[in-house]
Amino acid sequence: MSDLSRLTSREATFITRRYQDYPGDSFTLERARATGAYESLKKAIATMTPDALVELVKASGLRGRGGAGFPTGNKWSFVPRDAFPRYLVVNDDEGEPGTFKDRELTERDPHAILEGILIAALAIRAERAYIYIRGEFGLGYRRMQQAVDDARAAGLVGRNIAGTDFSCDVFIHRGAGAYICGEETSLLDSLEGYRGQPRLRPPFPAVKGLYAAPTVVNNVETLANLPHIVAHGSDWFRTFGTQQSPGTKLFSISGHVANPGNYEVALGTTLGELIEVAGGIPGGRSLKAVIPGGASAPWVTDTSLPMSFEALAAAGTMLGSGAVVVMDDTTCVVRMAMINTRFFNHESCGKCTPCREGTWWMRKVLERLESGEGRPEDRGLLLELCEDLLPEKGAPASGRSFCPLGDSAAWSLRSIVKIFPEEFLAHVEEGRCPVRAGEEAREQEVRA
Amino acid sequence: MPPETRDTGIRLTINGTELPAENGHLLIDVAESYGVFVPRFCYHPGMDSVAACRMCLVEVEGSRKLLPACATPVTDGMVVHTDSTPAIEAQRSVLELLLINHPLDCPICDRGGECPLQDQALNFGPGRSRYREQKRHFKKPIALSELVMLDRERCVLCWRCVRFCREVSGDKEIELLDRGSLSQINRGPAEPFDSYFSGNTIQICPVGALTSKPYRFLSRPWDLLSTATTCSFCAVGCPLSVERRGDEVLRAQALPNDAVNSFWNCDKGRYGHRYVSHADRLLAPLVRRRATMGEADTFEDMPWRDVLDAVADKLTSTIAEHGPASVGFIGGSHATNEDLFAAILLFRDVVGTPNVDFRTFDAAFDYGAFGKGGVVGSSSQFEDLDKAHTILWFGPDPKEELPVLYLRLRHAVKQGASLLVAHPRRISLCEFGTHLAYTPGREAELVRGLVTAGAEIPDCGVDRELIRSAGHALAQQPVVVAVGQQSPGRSCPGAWDELATWARSLEKSGRATVLLCVPNANSQGALDMGIYPGLDRGHRPAPPGLGTLEMLRAAVDGRIRFLWLMGADILSDVPDAALAEAALSSGAYVVVSELFPTATALSADVILPAAAFAEKEGSYTNLERRIQKTNPVVSAPSGARADWHVLLDISARLGTPRVWTSSKEIAAEIARSVPTHQGFDWELLGDPWAPVAGPADVPPELWHAAGENPPLPQYQASPTPDDLGNGSLRLPDRRLTTSWPLRWELRAVDATRRRGWVWPGKAAAGPNPATAPSTPRLNVYEDAPPGALFLLAGRAIYDNGAMVSRSPDLGVVTPAPFVELHPDEAASRRLVAGSEVTVSSPKGSVRVPLRISTDTPPGAAAVPFDQPGMSANVLLDSSEPATYVTVAP
Secondary structure (H helix, E strand, C coil): CHHHHHHCCHHHCCCCHHHHHCCCCCCCHHHHHHCCCCHHHHHHHHHCCHHHHHHHHHHHCCECCCCCCCEHHHHHHCCCCCCCCCEEEEEECCCCCCCCHHHHHHHHCHHHHHHHHHHHHHHHCCCEEEEEECCCCHHHHHHHHHHHHHHHHCCCCECCHHHCCCCEEEEEEECCCCHHHHCHHHHHHHHCCCCCCCCCCCCCCCCCCHHHCCEEEEEHHHHHHHHHHHHHCHHHHHCCECCCCECEEEEEEEECCCCCEEEEEECCCEHHHHHHHCCCCHHHCCEEEEECCCCCCCCECCCCCECCHHHHHHCCCCCCCCEEEEEECCCCHHHHHHHHHHHHHHHCCCCCHHHHHHHHHHHHHHHHHHCCCCCCCHHHHHHHHHHHHCCCCCCCCCCCCCCHHHHHHHHHHHHHHHHCHHHHHHHHHHCCCHHHHHHHHHHHHHHC | CCHHHCCCCEEEEECCEEEEECCCCEHHHHHHHCCECCCCCCCCCCCCCCCCCCCCEEEECCCCCCEEHHHCECCCCCEEECCCHHHHHHHHHHHHHHHHCCCCCHHHCCCCCCCHHHHHHHHHCCCCCCCCCCCCCCCCCEECCCCEEECCCCCCCCCHHHHHHHHHHCCCCEEEECCHHHCEEEECCCCCCCCCCCHHHHHHCCCCCEEECCCCCCCCHHHCEEEEEECCCECCCCEEEEEEECCEEEEEEECCECCCCECCCCHHHHHHHHHHHCCCCCCCCEEEECCCCCCCCEEEECCHHHHHHHHHHHHHHHHHHHCHHHEEEEECCCCCHHHHHHHHHHHHHHHCCCCEECCCCCCCCCHHHHEECCEECCCCCHHHHHHCCEEEEECCCHHHHCHHHHHHHHHHHHCCCEEEEECCCCCHHHHCCEEECCCCCCHHHHHHHHHCCCCCCCCCCCCHHHHHHHHHHHHCCCEEEEECCCCCCCCCHHHHHHHHHHHHHHHHCCCEEEEECCCECCHHHHHHCCCECCEEHHHEECCCCCCHHHHHHHHHHCCCCEEEEECCCHHHHCCCHHHHHHHHCCCCEEEEEECCCCHHHHCCCEEEEECCHHHCCEEEECCCCEEEEECCCCCCCCCCECHHHHHHHHHHHCCCCCCCCCHHHHHHHHHHHCHHHCCCCHHHHCCCCCCCCCHHHCCHHHHHHHCCCCCECCCCCCCCHHHHCCCCCCCCCCCEECCCCCCCCCCHHHHHCCCCEECCCCCCCCCCCCCCCCCCCCCHHHHCCCCCEEEEEECCCCCCCCCHHHCCCCCCCCCCCCEEECHHHHHHCCCCCCCEEEEECCCCEEEEEEEECCCCCCCEEEEECEECCEEHHHCCCCCCCCCEEEEEC
16 A cells, blocks of 8 residues: 555645645635746746757656647647747647546636647747637636636736736637547637538648647646656656656556546556556456547556556557446446447447447447347457458557547457457347346345 | 749659649649559549548658648659558549449439449449448438539538639528538528529539529430530620430530639529520511501511511611611620621622611620720730739629639639729729729829829719729729629710820830720620721721610611611610610611510510521630630520621522532631631631540550550440459559549640630730720719719619520529618618618619618719619610619609
């Protein structure tokens, strides 16, 4: 246990520090400033050129926390040098099932995000930033708006920030409830007022993004790291995490754990440790499977896996947004697969054929299976459909759909079917869901 | 991009063969140009790529995923496989997915037999589906409009129709609604899809989701015979395929020509041609029998030989008694060049009258003012619009009168041209152009302001700064100045002279070109053939003669004793109904050559039934001087004859026999004797059905390499269940098709195949003798009687014309008449929108419903020119440059 407390100790964490220490008012400007907010911004404005900032973040090895894990400094450096205006767009449209870390950051430490936004804007020389905030975030939206208003009143947002010649205004746009708008080009279309659907790439947003101007889209957790990197340097940052995944990460742990919630731990912490940090699996039940990185990620069963971008990629899955869903032995994987696929089908934007029709078909088959009307060929059919969307022998992300949504649906479903073939067969053979049948039997026993 | 900076000369490898290509061209087009067909649904060469359907996925070496060929530009050294196992597996899978929710109701689908989904399912699909679930259901079909039906179950969500409405027509009336698998194309509940271009969405739909309401269930495509021809309505001259079954025209579709219409046409051109088989068609020559004792006159049939004798006798006697100048000819703007050449031969050469004019509703417009160094016609072509820096539009509302030119203007603005729209009303172009909303009647003042770049600005109602900035825009180059009649009946010769002089001087310095927006399919041909006072064939000067209005006045005076009206319905078209009526009842002998018993025809002495557009061969010249072929589709009614035939018969009876027996021979004579048309040859107009691109068009050494075998038959045999039963993939041997596999799926290359022939617009320099420059008459508006409104008449796309009103498919969309007032004018008269009001001028009055809109400026009343139940020409007074009306309850 001492080992576990070390994982979440003061020394091992920094992103959540402010609201861990001051849970009552961490979101206010006063508290934030009292705990060092905007000092990094001032330091960056006073002492660093935009290029030096980009180099610092490159050196820190910070990778995007939204899901793809792309190195943030590299992303920034793709912006053409002399094209203006340019925009920073903040992706606060957290929609990956199982993920709730951006919501917590937004509600509890909006000034950390805002400071990160201003540092990023300084680095890419943007004078406007748009926060695309998930429509369902009510409290988060109000706190974020309050933070922007307060910071503007304090001269920290807008023209001539903190009396310098750096200017950046920040605007908040509320989403309207589409998962696809978390995909950066869909987000940009939605922000421009269009139907949220992915755009053709190239041109990439860094070259032609919002309103056809160079645009960087960053996740809020990524941005919340920036003040710390500016304050303490890249070497300090690299003391956390692994060589290829430096830093800490907010993991949203849900499912069959005693204390579901967000936990900040260093990248590279093993899956087993993480589950223990969240209190372990209750009721003496055993682990069946884990979704390691949101609904898009293939499932794993090995708890010794280090939670880092590279280790999970090597294991054929991904760290994604850091949403860890723990399932114990009472879970029906067919039902879980159905719920997952239903989600992807519901959230498919409809633009491209493989995703629109493929997720529809998978969902139909899974719903049939789960309701006891499965056919012997269904398991094979599901694998074939996964193959249609995302050929297995191809390279990663080599799917046929327009954007990764279709790939994700196939990627995760294939892992489920492959790990638990017998459960799919049992559904067909018994003509009903065996797990649910067992549950019902137990309930009846208890009642008797 | 100018050719010298265009990057060419890259080489890429397609299916194992290294081929030259132009950098940046889309892979799908490059492959196609070598006969390698990549299947597609969402890609259309007339619109931006979206890469949504994923049907065109191909393997590009070095790319971790398959790439959509429609959105992948070719680069040097690219190695592409369209027929590798990954590519074929992807195409097969996408097709199966597209079909899982498709109802497969091909036997009752209009598209069956010419359906890209059907054809590509046969060529690229798996043959059998693994889908055993319930399909998605929608209510079907639903009417998007009176012309377009939608079956959402058949839709494959390729977005083509939505993209057409967004990108091309700008009528954003249909959209993709809902999301994911439940996405559907639809319109707002209260907003019908009433775009003037709606039919294009049907033509580009790659499945049977959008079908034509008038054509529904009329025929199977394999029973239709298609003939390429040119649209007979406006002066844009869109190439058209008219399709018949038996001897009945059932459908028309747009043919592509990137110089004229790109891939599009308007709904009038698409749905308006079935008038040719209307029951009203005249079937035999009719001669008036004068009644006695108060009975009504009657018409009786007469054999052609007798009627021609009678007309020739009358013509001879009129010349003998009153001289050749007592003969007049009006009309022909819808006739072919060959008809018009026969007409001018008869009237100018044989009869010897100078009184010939093609103008009807544009009778008050002075085309002569725009004679370009002697040539009355455009110096621009439509393609110049795309390159223009500034376009000055000083013409009618093109969306109503020249619809496809509206699309081209929209495209030009998208390409970066700045558009200045000089019009007193807010017309369609104002949506993307700068509106120079001049006070009605002050054309001359506005022109002065523009010509002097704002140095001199007489009061014309347009803001000074706006005029100055317009002047600056016009100082850039290249500039295209488009002019045409804005309001029938309005004459302002001074303004046009000044504008023309200015434009001509810009033209000389190479900074500008002029687009003369004549109205009808062959108005320009009529100018070329000398059907205009003072202008002979090939734009040579002719002795001064009378124009349409002058001829009608002369008929009333008794100076014109013989009037030949060729397809000219002067009672409803000439902007002075009273004058036309007086002329017809003046006692002059009137011969009318017509398709239908129009009111004008019924006032004539002799009615000659004419062959219609789809019944004869010939050529039309569009407003950019481009000559295109028109071809017979169906046979003419037994009694109807082509105009050229009739006119030559009369010439022969007057002692000048000609040996021409076909319009092709007349075309050859035009090439011989009309100086501007030297080199004119029907063969130059291109064979519309020339073999499409395929190995035959590719240098033999290349196509031999591209596919090592001689061409295979067009279709792969459809796989039998046995082929697929074991789950193995059966690959076709080769993906090279010898001919285009998709009927009605048009390609970029089709649009370059048949461009027509633009006659060289060079002729003797010097001002046209047909026009004597007149001094601008400024401040006409000040002459307005108190309380009166300046009458702005405008032609509407669907009007009460002889052809449109007899097109069964357009009956449903012809709008009703109205008068439109500015809210202030309506308020000051206490008039309520929708109420019936009386519009009166000194000449007459009409009762029409009132519309209120700020589109019409204060001080004016706007009416459509010719609508069922209302002819604006009842109000118009051709002796005045403008007409003022009062509007009262």
